[in-house]
Amino acid sequence: MAARHVLITGTSRGIGESLAEHYLAAGDHVVGCGRSPSSLSHENYTHCALDVTDAGAVDRLFRDLKKRFKTLDVLINNAGIASMNAVALTPVEVARRVMETNFIAAFNFTRESIRMMRRSPAARIVNISTVAVPLRLEGEAVYAASKSALETFTRIAAKEVAPFGITCNAVGPCPIRTKLTAGVPDKKIQTIIDAQAVRRWAVPADVVNVIDFFLRPESSMVTGQVVYLGGVG
Amino acid sequence: MTISDEQVLEVVLQAMRATNLARDEASQLVVSADAPIFGSDSSLDSLGLVGLLLDVEEGLQAAGCDVVLSDERAVSQKRSPFRNVQSLVAYISTLARE
Numbered sequence: 001m002a003a004r005h006v007l008i009t010g011t012s013r014g015i016g017e018s019l020a021e022h023y024l025a026a027g028d029h030v031v032g033c034g035r036s037p038s039s040l041s042h043e044n045y046t047h048c049a050l051d052v053t054d055a056g057a058v059d060r061l062f063r064d065l066k067k068r069f070k071t072l073d074v075l076i077n078n079a080g081i082a083s084m085n086a087v088a089l090t091p092v093e094v095a096r097r098v099m100e101t102n103f104i105a106a107f108n109f110t111r112e113s114i115r116m117m118r119r120s121p122a123a124r125i126v127n128i129s130t131v132a133v134p135l136r137l138e139g140e141a142v143y144a145a146s147k148s149a150l151e152t153f154t155r156i157a158a159k160e161v162a163p164f165g166i167t168c169n170a171v172g173p174c175p176i177r178t179k180l181t182a183g184v185p186d187k188k189i190q191t192i193i194d195a196q197a198v199r200r201w202a203v204p205a206d207v208v209n210v211i212d213f214f215l216r217p218e219s220s221m222v223t224g225q226v227v228y229l230g231g232v233g
Numbered sequence: 234m235t236i237s238d239e240q241v242l243e244v245v246l247q248a249m250r251a252t253n254l255a256r257d258e259a260s261q262l263v264v265s266a267d268a269p270i271f272g273s274d275s276s277l278d279s280l281g282l283v284g285l286l287l288d289v290e291e292g293l294q295a296a297g298c299d300v301v302l303s304d305e306r307a308v309s310q311k312r313s314p315f316r317n318v319q320s321l322v323a324y325i326s327t328l329a330r331e
Binding site for chain 2: 063111114118164
């Protein structure tokens, strides 16, 4: 398979970093972005330090990508932030920031990517959701709502981009040991794991496996789907 | 970005010709400076409109004019800047001057 051009948001750490490493090892050209610098060093990796909610910075990124690459084959909207708090105690600015990062930024990257993906033979958009959506856990209302918006967006965008040969799917991981879950109390994590059919922490490779399935050229009929890890949903 | 109205018009008409290649005989778009694009006088649906506008963007980019044709009035029957060739050309020319 020819090397693909893969754009991943939120590659400074966690799942995004693992995804970047995986597709670099597969021989793809990877462009990553995030607020922090990346520790990844690879001849086929380009890191763009930006805030995914900064529309001007995203516009400049895509102008640069259009100059460098004729097509974009894969977009993985991975950048996300969490807010574990009761509704009554969550400041409105926090709710706004979570929506901006988890949903609006993914929308903007998708909108821009469609323009570059039309020439790709197997263009794929993958959004990262969470099992917090189907589990409807107390204390995660804002975070889960933002990912719920992303899931609905995934299902509808799938219909709109299908005429261009682009698929759009989402994967909803159960808890993985990352910075995002580090601040969640053990008891809360255990509640989630107890609700899973497969009662263990997931690892980044579990997410990679689902995304690899979405990215296969043979998966051109798989679109508008949300796959949760661990048997949730 | 400097592009003349005539150049914009030619890009739009070229994109309409390209769109027609993928459409059956009964639903061909009229390709002319005063033709409708989207709305009750046209057979183009909203997904077809997206494809056409992305082709127009590419044509403009090739002509050195880098604009994004997104507008909240896009699929409005009365107010869409994409309702006919004339309004689309005027809209692009305004964007190009900004």
